[in-house]
Amino acid sequence: MAVQPPKGFLERMKELLGEEEYAAFYASYDNPRFAGIRVNTLKIDSEAFREAVPFELRPIPWCETGYYIDEQTKPGKHPYYHAGLYYIQEPSAMAPVELLEVTPGEHVLDLCAAPGGKSTQIAAKLRGNGMLVTNDINAERTKALAKNIELYGVRNAVVLGESPERIARAFPNFFDKILIDAPCSGEGMFRKDEDMARLWEPEWIRKYAGMQRDILRSAAALLAPGGRMVYSTCTFAPEENEATIANFLLEHPEFRVVPLRPNDCISPGRPEWLEWLAERGEGRDYPSEIVAQTAMCGRLWPHKMEGEGHFLAVLERQGEGQPQEEAAAYGNVTSDWEGGPRGKRDSRQGHRGRPGTGHDAKGVDERELLESWRAFSREHLSEAELPGEPLLFGGNVYLSPLTKDRLDGLKVVRPGWYVGSVKNGRLTPGQPLATALSPSEAARVLDLSAADGEAIRYLKGETLQVEAARIRCSENAGLKGYVLVTVDGYSLGWGKWQDGMLKNEYPAGWRWT
Numbered sequence: 001m002a003v004q005p006p007k008g009f010l011e012r013m014k015e016l017l018g019e020e021e022y023a024a025f026y027a028s029y030d031n032p033r034f035a036g037i038r039v040n041t042l043k044i045d046s047e048a049f050r051e052a053v054p055f056e057l058r059p060i061p062w063c064e065t066g067y068y069i070d071e072q073t074k075p076g077k078h079p080y081y082h083a084g085l086y087y088i089q090e091p092s093a094m095a096p097v098e099l100l101e102v103t104p105g106e107h108v109l110d111l112c113a114a115p116g117g118k119s120t121q122i123a124a125k126l127r128g129n130g131m132l133v134t135n136d137i138n139a140e141r142t143k144a145l146a147k148n149i150e151l152y153g154v155r156n157a158v159v160l161g162e163s164p165e166r167i168a169r170a171f172p173n174f175f176d177k178i179l180i181d182a183p184c185s186g187e188g189m190f191r192k193d194e195d196m197a198r199l200w201e202p203e204w205i206r207k208y209a210g211m212q213r214d215i216l217r218s219a220a221a222l223l224a225p226g227g228r229m230v231y232s233t234c235t236f237a238p239e240e241n242e243a244t245i246a247n248f249l250l251e252h253p254e255f256r257v258v259p260l261r262p263n264d265c266i267s268p269g270r271p272e273w274l275e276w277l278a279e280r281g282e283g284r285d286y287p288s289e290i291v292a293q294t295a296m297c298g299r300l301w302p303h304k305m306e307g308e309g310h311f312l313a314v315l316e317r318q319g320e321g322q323p324q325e326e327a328a329a330y331g332n333v334t335s336d337w338e339g340g341p342r343g344k345r346d347s348r349q350g351h352r353g354r355p356g357t358g359h360d361a362k363g364v365d366e367r368e369l370l371e372s373w374r375a376f377s378r379e380h381l382s383e384a385e386l387p388g389e390p391l392l393f394g395g396n397v398y399l400s401p402l403t404k405d406r407l408d409g410l411k412v413v414r415p416g417w418y419v420g421s422v423k424n425g426r427l428t429p430g431q432p433l434a435t436a437l438s439p440s441e442a443a444r445v446l447d448l449s450a451a452d453g454e455a456i457r458y459l460k461g462e463t464l465q466v467e468a469a470r471i472r473c474s475e476n477a478g479l480k481g482y483v484l485v486t487v488d489g490y491s492l493g494w495g496k497w498q499d500g501m502l503k504n505e506y507p508a509g510w511r512w513t
């Protein structure tokens with residue numbers, strides 16, 4: 001057996017599943033774990049991806065952009081990984097976002113998001129239109145979340161490090177879709193993460209169930225009428241799954257479970273386990289219509305499909321949805337937001353639109369800084385208008401899908417797409433500007449090849465010898481200035497060319513090691 005699950009856990013599972021199913025469940029711990037990658041369609045479409053990558057790919061049935069891979073291929077050791085073309089993700093973890101049914105233009109919240117696997121999946125579905133607010137209460141974990149948002153080229157995300165209650169106070173009824181990938185006792189991850197198996201304690205179940213109920217309560221207040229949310233865990237305990245949903249439905253009659261159609265991969269919820277809990281004095285009796293709805297939730301079982309254990313519930317809030325056409329354009333939220341999630345904004349107010357109106361906390365003049373951004377755009381970017389509201393935050397310039405006042409009083413990790421920092425009136429472009437730019441949006445591009453090792457040398461931070469003829473300049477752009485470095489056409493970072501040498505601007509913390 002590759003991993004030995006805790007004894008107390010196995011005893012519970014035997015009681016819940018019964019002898020026959022338990023035998024199959026237990027045997028699944030003899031199987032190797034499954035590894036997966038998901039295509040980042042913000043950067044490359046699935047067909048081009050299948051042709052480009054050297055890995056053997058096998059489709060994951062529940063995620064159109066997901067593939068099983070052989071872990072031995074080391075997917076993290078390829079320049080395309082550094083170009084953000086794919087995310088390495090456990091296959092079952094790709095299911096919740098598929099059920100959220102995100103469409104471009106929506107306001108989406110990922111409430112428990114770090115390190116950001118599901119947020120990058122949501123962002124790909126938004127295709128740059130609408131807004132993703134991605135949050136995690138753990139400050140340390142929001143660093144990885146912000147990095148993933150940046151590596152995967154997401155332009156329309158705000159990263160928060162807040163409690164769900166405080167977000168609910170700031171954004172009541174604001175979101176069309178919410179993902180609650182809840183903190184849980186992690187019983188479904190023992191095969192993937194041996195530490196989880198070693199550390200697991202039965203007390204965790206009750207502790208996490210309490211947290212999940214609080215988080216769901218806030219999520220309900222954040223969702224617009226007619227909106228949808230998906231609740232997911234990677235644990236088997238009914239206290240954290242069917243019982244959490246039953247309690248939620250009891251408290252929130254305006255919600256109903258959207259039935260999941262069971263198939264070869266998704267098994268139904270286990271309403272009978274509510275009774276099992278009640279008999280042990282650890283649950284309660286629920287009205288029959290609530291019990292029936294827990295059967296419409298989904299379970300992914302390691303003995304029935306190729307992935308780790310998960311629980312899924314799709315919940316819809318009754319009521320009229322907001323008119324979708326108002327959400328269609330990126331950044332259409334006004335600063336004088338009132339009486340509803342969306343206001344209209346003159347679409348001409350793009351990033352060259354409304355000027356800054358004061359000084360930031362460091363006393364820096366916003367107008368001056370925003371002018372530096374405009375000057376940079378003229379010199380180093382092509383004519384294309386980039387989306388979002390330019391705003392100053394901590395001395396850096398961001399393009400944000402929200403206006404600054406909407407974020408007042410919240411713990412903001414990134415108020416939007418980080419485009420650069422300003423020193424002595426000049427903007428130094430940020431790495432996230434490069435990763436989210438397409439080559440056609442940059443004034444100068446140097447394309448490296450993944451095949452000949454030059455891209456890896458760039459990713460290691462080396463200075464490259466580059467003939468002038470290799471730099472592709474847009475009309476009116478000279479060779480001097482920031483060069484967008486790409487690998488086979490996909491953005492990696494910045495460089496600066498002079499006299500046959502490319503000075504490497506790839507950040508030290510991102511380098512190939």
Ligand SMILES: C[S@@+](CC[C@H](N)C(=O)[O-])C[C@H]1O[C@@H](n2cnc3c(N)ncnc32)[C@H](O)[C@@H]1O
Pocket residue numbers: 093111112113114115116117118119135136137138141162163164181182183184211215
């Ligand atoms: C299952 S993990 C999320 C994984 C993530 N969705 C992904 O796909 O990469 C649960 C996360 O919830 C966070 N968390 C715990 N309590 C929270 C709370 N009260 N509010 C928001 N996030 C919380 C944890 O820090 C943890 O990062």
